[in-house]
Amino acid sequence: MAALRKPESGCPWDLKQDHQTLVRYLREEAAEVLDALAAHRPGDAATEVHLCEELGDLWLQIAFHAQLAADRGAWDLHEVERAVVEKLVRRHPHVFAEVEVAGAEEVLTNWAAIKREEKGLGPESEPRLLEGIPASMSPMDEALEIGRRCAKVGFEWPDLEGVLDKVKEEVAELQAESDPVRVEEEFGDVLFSLMQWARKKGVDPDAALRRQMIRFKGRFESVEDDARAAGGWDHRDLDQMEAAWQAAKRKAKP
Structure with missing residues (x-):
């Protein structure tokens, strides 16, 4: 990166970049x-x-962002590494100091307390529970983070079955709606409830959806191959496409 950013002999494209142009x-x-x-x-x-x-x-x-900072004399890649190492050591006193913990939950509690200390926040100046969630988070990740924060203070379903009942309740309310505005609201409630079920179940919804789309694309290729062999989509009706889909599902099973 230092060579690519070197004036005169570097890469013209790399030399034109700044922190904001690299965001995408x-x-x-x-x-x-x-x-x-x-x-x-x-x-x-x-x-x-x-x-x-x-x-x-x-x-x-x-590395690119660090080189931009190094070029203006602000900080460099080594300082990025040093800062995160110091943070990891500071926030893991049960590993690098004499603190003892009973389990993963206590680790998270200590982590949050240490973060507050780092920011100089006492109980009276502590921000609201749902403040400070990064605006750049995807809606899916934000929904999970909201659920995690609420669960930390006990605002949580006592068991997994309760969350599933809430999902069913929201689906029933969605089915009962016809007003477009209310349909959108109820659809949002369904999605939010599903995110909380996934969180409580230990399922990563982003990874689950990505894997499902990989499966879908693979199976749909079989449907498309069948249509091509028959002369195109015009030569296949829904029943025939469904049959090809089911055949692809059976073939994919171990």
């Missing part, structure tokens, strides 16, 4: 890592290589 590439590379994770199968050579490559592309964005 950071988003794209992060999305490609998520796709690689969705397709990843531990031990499978092809998906291992793919994940490694995509993580490298994402790391390049970090």
